[in-house]
Amino acid sequence: MKNETKKEVSYIVLLVNVLVVILVSSNLRSPITSVGPVLNQISRSLHLDNFQSSLLTSIPLLMFAGCSVLVSRFSHRFSINRFLLYALVILSFGLFLRVFGSVWTLFTGSIFIGLGICIGNVITPGYIKNNFPKQIGLMTGIFAVSMNLTAALASGYSVSLGEWTGYGWRGSLGIWLVIALLALLVVIVELIVNKNRKQQAGISLAKSDFNMFKSSQAWNISVFMGLQSLVYYSLISWLPAVLGDYGMKGNDPGWVLFVIQISMIPITFAGPIIANKMKDQKPMIIFICALMLSSMLMFAWLKSEWIYAAAILLGLSNGLSFSLSILFFSLRTKSSGNAIKISGMAQSVGYLIAAFGPAVFGKLHDWDTSWKGSFYFLGFAVILMFYFGIKAAGRKFVED
Numbered sequence: 431m432k433n434e435t436k437k438e439v440s441y442i443v444l445l446v447n448v449l450v451v452i453l454v455s456s457n458l459r460s461p462i463t464s465v466g467p468v469l470n471q472i473s474r475s476l477h478l479d480n481f482q483s484s485l486l487t488s489i490p491l492l493m494f495a496g497c498s499v500l501v502s503r504f505s506h507r508f509s510i511n512r513f514l515l516y517a518l519v520i521l522s523f524g525l526f527l528r529v530f531g532s533v534w535t536l537f538t539g540s541i542f543i544g545l546g547i548c549i550g551n552v553i554t555p556g557y558i559k560n561n562f563p564k565q566i567g568l569m570t571g572i573f574a575v576s577m578n579l580t581a582a583l584a585s586g587y588s589v590s591l592g593e594w595t596g597y598g599w600r601g602s603l604g605i606w607l608v609i610a611l612l613a614l615l616v617v618i619v620e621l622i623v624n625k626n627r628k629q630q631a632g633i634s635l636a637k638s639d640f641n642m643f644k645s646s647q648a649w650n651i652s653v654f655m656g657l658q659s660l661v662y663y664s665l666i667s668w669l670p671a672v673l674g675d676y677g678m679k680g681n682d683p684g685w686v687l688f689v690i691q692i693s694m695i696p697i698t699f700a701g702p703i704i705a706n707k708m709k710d711q712k713p714m715i716i717f718i719c720a721l722m723l724s725s726m727l728m729f730a731w732l733k734s735e736w737i738y739a740a741a742i743l744l745g746l747s748n749g750l751s752f753s754l755s756i757l758f759f760s761l762r763t764k765s766s767g768n769a770i771k772i773s774g775m776a777q778s779v780g781y782l783i784a785a786f787g788p789a790v791f792g793k794l795h796d797w798d799t800s801w802k803g804s805f806y807f808l809g810f811a812v813i814l815m816f817y818f819g820i821k822a823a824g825r826k827f828v829e830d
Contacts, residue, residue: 436572442547442768446620451554451569452576453613457521458550459581460606460830461543462490462663463691463703464593466670467588471483475599476533486540487667487788491659493544494781496549502774510560511621518614520690521546522607527598529604551777555759556770566760567706574698574753578691580609583639589681626758640768640829642775650822651758656783657815658751661722661808662788665690672801676734693745698753705757709778714754715819721747721761723812729745730805751815754823762828771829787811 464470465486473483493680497517501513524542527535554573562569588602595601642648670683705711728740759776763769787808794803 431686435469443623446616447622448569448572449616450511450514450613450620451558451573453609453616454518454550454554454557455573455576456580457613458547458554459577459749460609461525461547461603462487463581463666463687464584464588466666466687467585467681468602470591471592471602472536472597475537478533480802482533484667484788484792485537487663487784489537489540489779490544490547491663491785493541494548495767495785496779496782497545497548498552498774498776498781500774501549502817503637506641509801510553510557511617511624511678513549513623514557517546517549517553518610518617519546520549522610522614525604525607525610529600543593543714548777552770552773555756555773556767558759559763559769567703567757570706570757570760571699572700574749574756575695575701578694578698578749582688582691582695585691588687589684592825615813624765630830642768642771642828645828647762647822647824647826648772649777649779649826650818651755651762651772651828652779653783654751654758654774654815654818654822655755656780657811657818658718658748658755659780659784660787660811661749661815662727662752663784664791664804667788668791668795668804670731672729672804673734673737673803676737678734678737686737688745689738689741690745690748693742694749694752698749701750701753702757703825705754706761710722711754711823712820714750715816717814718747718751718754719812719819720788722751722815723809726805726809726812730809751819762822762826764827768829800819 438761469486471484471485472478486802520542524539524546526539527542529536530539530540536748555570555629558566558569582607592598593606598603607797666687669687673683673686676716701714705714722723725740725743725747728743734742759769759773763772764801790807791804794807795801797803
């Protein structure tokens with residue numbers, strides 16, 4: 431009877447752990463991807479110029495870049511669970527503040543949102559390695575799918591959610607507070623369960639003294655992640671405007687973003703599972719870069735013709751490149767402590783690179799109104815991504 435009770439409790443703990451991964455990851459992109467489709471509404475409502483509007487995407491990226499290493503350095507001082515709790519409290523406050531009323535609260539809320547997502551981005555891969563050491567590929571896939579599914583819904587339904595709530599862009603952005611609060615509730619439940627069971631998962635990680643910035647493999651992973659993020663966030667920020675210039679009307683550009691996000695889901699789930707079983711991941715890097723470069727050329731030359739085919743190619747390649755980046759944190763390290771450290775470095779360096787993407791993409795349009803120069807810039811980024819990706823895919827630990 432005691433054994434059966436222990437099994438039941440173990441299943442409950444496992445379910446709660448899986449829910450933590452699903453709900454935390456559901457909050458790591460949707461607060462950003464929900465902005466693009468309603469950006470014009472926000473700009474008109476608060477009288478923002480183009481530079482101020484671009485900050486709504488750039489501020490969270492700059493927070494990722496500036497704070498990721500700091501989060502990883504302090505990771506040994508708190509339990510992973512408590513760190514996730516703090517992340518969700520900060521994120522929830524930011525989501526509330528962003529839609530509260532003024533330009534000041536809009537940008538201040540974006541800062542808190544960036545910090546909350548930053549903590550979640552850095553800590554969750556370590557949480558997976560710590561709680562699911564034998565299912566890293568599977569749980570990384572679940573992590574990536576949950577993130578991209580909610581990001582897709584945020585893109586595709588952003589305008590409709592504003593109309594449904596009756597609050598316009600404030601409803602479009604504010605409704606994601608519900609998901610953040612639900613995740614917060616589950617993390618609190620997990621903290622209570624672990625406290626009652628005195629689980630090791632609730633204690634802090636051992637401190638790692640390894641210097642990631644002296645590892646060439648850590649740099650390969652970081653730059654690879656940064657370049658794939660640069661492509662993603664450049665298009666999330668600007669593709670609705672590009673498609674508007676190409677003649678698409680109403681919410682159609684939002685649905686193109688939805689197709690990009692939804693195309694990521696199958697491959698972000700299956701990709702890490704397959705990659706985890708491969709000798710190395712170099713064939714995946716070739717596949718990713720071929721598809722991504724093709725999509726850039728299609729956007730540049732075919733414009734709105736075959737737009738959904740280009741969106742699917744981008745979704746497949748970007749989904750796999752993102753999940754592979756996250757998987758590298760676990761595959762290329764020997765401990766959960768170092769997994770968090772490389773997560774911090776890769777996201778700090780990576781999002782610093784990515785933060786320049788939307789600004790450069792938009793500035794190139796000032797010089798070339800056809801948008802071709804902007805897409806060629808992303809094509810060059812994909813070529814660099816191939817170089818660093820091939821190196822990151824080699825069977826070499828960051829500690830080697």
